[in-house]
Every structure is written in C-alpha cells, then in structure tokens.
Amino acid sequence: MESNLSNQAIILEDGKPVLKDIEDTPLSEGEIRVRVEASPINPSDQAWVAGFYGIKELIPKGPLGAGFEGSGVVTEAHESVGADIVGKTVAFFEDCHNQGFQGLWRKYINKKASDVIQFPEHVKPDEAFAVFVNPLTAVYMINIAKKNGHKALIHGAASSALGKMLVRYAKNIDFPVINIVRRQEQVDSLKELGAEHILDSSSDTFDDDLAELSKELGATAYFDPIAGAFCGRVLSKMPAKSTAHVYGALSGEAVSLNPIDIIFYQKSVTYLYLLTWFQEASKEEQDEVFGEVIKDLSTGGNIFGTKIYKTFSLDKVVEACGEAAKTASLGKVIINPQL
Numbered sequence: 001m002e003s004n005l006s007n008q009a010i011i012l013e014d015g016k017p018v019l020k021d022i023e024d025t026p027l028s029e030g031e032i033r034v035r036v037e038a039s040p041i042n043p044s045d046q047a048w049v050a051g052f053y054g055i056k057e058l059i060p061k062g063p064l065g066a067g068f069e070g071s072g073v074v075t076e077a078h079e080s081v082g083a084d085i086v087g088k089t090v091a092f093f094e095d096c097h098n099q100g101f102q103g104l105w106r107k108y109i110n111k112k113a114s115d116v117i118q119f120p121e122h123v124k125p126d127e128a129f130a131v132f133v134n135p136l137t138a139v140y141m142i143n144i145a146k147k148n149g150h151k152a153l154i155h156g157a158a159s160s161a162l163g164k165m166l167v168r169y170a171k172n173i174d175f176p177v178i179n180i181v182r183r184q185e186q187v188d189s190l191k192e193l194g195a196e197h198i199l200d201s202s203s204d205t206f207d208d209d210l211a212e213l214s215k216e217l218g219a220t221a222y223f224d225p226i227a228g229a230f231c232g233r234v235l236s237k238m239p240a241k242s243t244a245h246v247y248g249a250l251s252g253e254a255v256s257l258n259p260i261d262i263i264f265y266q267k268s269v270t271y272l273y274l275l276t277w278f279q280e281a282s283k284e285e286q287d288e289v290f291g292e293v294i295k296d297l298s299t300g301g302n303i304f305g306t307k308i309y310k311t312f313s314l315d316k317v318v319e320a321c322g323e324a325a326k327t328a329s330l331g332k333v334i335i336n337p338q339l
C-alpha cells in the first residue's frame, strides 16, 4: 500500500490539457487504487483533446480529464475486494460519455475491481496497455464480416496499430483481407507481418488492382477509418451490393459517394462503433472475445500486442499528441504518468 499519495491528472481547461495537482478520494466498496503506468494516445484521444470526439449531449458537464484506456499496478484495495489483487497488473477503460468520467492520464485512479482486466503476474503494464480499443475492434470486424456472409474484407489505413493486429488475427484464422496503405514503406512493413494482399493507394494502378482483387476474393465489406472522398473511391471499385463500415475519421472529411453506386449497384455505408458492441453483445460473446485477447496478451501478444514507439510523461501530453499524429505507422506513442 502506498500512502500519502500526491496525485496529478490532466484536466481540460478551456479545451487545453493542463497538468493539475488533485486530491485523492478514499476507496469505496468494491474499489481498488491503481498506479497508472501506460496509456496509448489513440486517434480517439487526439480527437478528444482537440475537442471533437464523442456525443456532445452525453458528455458530462464540469472539469474533464483525458485518456481512454491503459494499464497499471494495483496499489491498494478496499477491504470488500480483498488484498489478493494488490500488486497485479490490470488494464482498464474510461468512457467519456459516462458520468464520473475521470480520464486516466493521471498518476493514480480509483476503479471498481469488477471493471478492470487482471493479468497474470509476469505481464507488465507496458504489455497490457492497449486491451480494449483496437484488439476488440479487430475481432469485431472479422465477426461482422463473417456474420454478414462476406468472403473477404478490405481495410483502410492498414498500417495502423489496429491494421497490424488485423493482419495477424486474420492470417491466424485464415480470413482474406485486402490491406490498403498509402506509402511503399507501409507495404513493406505489412509484408513483414505476413500480409498477403496489400495495395498502395499512391500507385497508378491502385483503382484497377482494387477492382480486380475485390472481385477475385469476393471482398464486399470495406472497414474504413479514413472517411472523406476515399470511402466513395474504394466502394466504387468493389462488387455490387458492397458495404463500407465507417469507423474512423482520419481524413477529417465527410464521406462522399457516387449516387450511381448507391442506386444502381446498391452499395451502402454503415458504421462500426465498438461501444455499441459492448452494449449489445451477450456476456458469453464478450467473455469469448476478451478471453481470446487476454490469452494472447498474456503469452507474448503475437496477435494483439502493440509496439511502443515513444513514451512521454504527463507534463508532455501536448507534445506527445503531436508526435503520435506524425509517427502512428511506427508504433504507439504512450503516456507513462509515473515518469
């Protein structure tokens, strides 16, 4: 147990992240205190800090923190929880739409013990900081594609952390994926991971190659984290009745489609949002997906592990967000509040 803690947290003041001294609250029934040690800067965190993430009406009023997922070590547990959990590595998630959202870019956080994922002793926080957002989405994508009868899928910005997981996961279960990237070095890095189908959107033959390959593999689902005009460009090269599942906004632009594709080829756009899966999936389904991810991360993370590119301290959050936007294809920029 660590007593007389001095806690600090990132608080958004006038929309800007500021490091503040904060008071600790005593543990309530069912709670544990966690020393936060690693939290990735995902595109959703960047969008949150920039002020354009989430459903505005649902975001709690008052001072808000930042940081949606991460990991740490349990330092204290309420007597109702028991001491066995103290010293364990745990991973956790914070939804900015929930009342009581604190954000986990802070030195210490109180969490309900039932809301964290506990890892075996040998797993360290820097191996378990990205358990929720990307791994679950990668599994969810394949589940959607299979459930809707797609024989193969297309993935955009495939050199992302999520894209790399998808390459490894899809290969493991033998589900064909056409990976779209935008530079030759991204082609090379996905090849190294064992991706079979990679198309570079900067190539002159990209549109024709995409049309041919999507027809050959029966790739009728496109998972699109980019949006903008590129969504319509990809969809226009896919077979009739294809669907784009928009799940990110990396281009910062509105989706645009050719009405000919919509009307005469019955192509459509829908969404993918992980939190709707959390809300709708049965407990069995959740346990199965979590089980798969936790098992992999507890045994080396060969599928769902995330490479760390650089680590920043809490007082360098602004600089860290800038770095994350520039170097995403090289690995995750993470915050370690203990530095």
Ligand SMILES: NC(=O)c1ccc[n+]([C@@H]2O[C@H](COP(=O)([O-])OP(=O)(O)OC[C@H]3O[C@@H](n4cnc5c(N)ncnc54)[C@H](OP(=O)(O)O)[C@@H]3O)[C@@H](O)[C@H]2O)c1
Residues within 6 Å of the ligand: 042, 043, 044, 133, 134, 137, 157, 158, 159, 160, 161, 162, 163, 182, 183, 225, 226, 246, 247, 248, 249, 250, 251, 272, 273, 274, 275, 326, 327, 328, 329
């Ligand atoms: N809807 C959901 O529930 C959900 C869940 C999980 C993740 N996501 C989304 O999934 C996406 C990937 O997340 P991540 O953490 O894996 O990302 P990441 O590791 O930060 O990687 C982002 C990738 O996108 C590329 N990129 C950025 N802007 C682009 C553009 N305009 N056109 C093409 N490529 C671009 C970057 O490549 P460069 O090096 O070329 O810039 C980089 O490879 C994000 O959009 C995130 O918000 C959504």
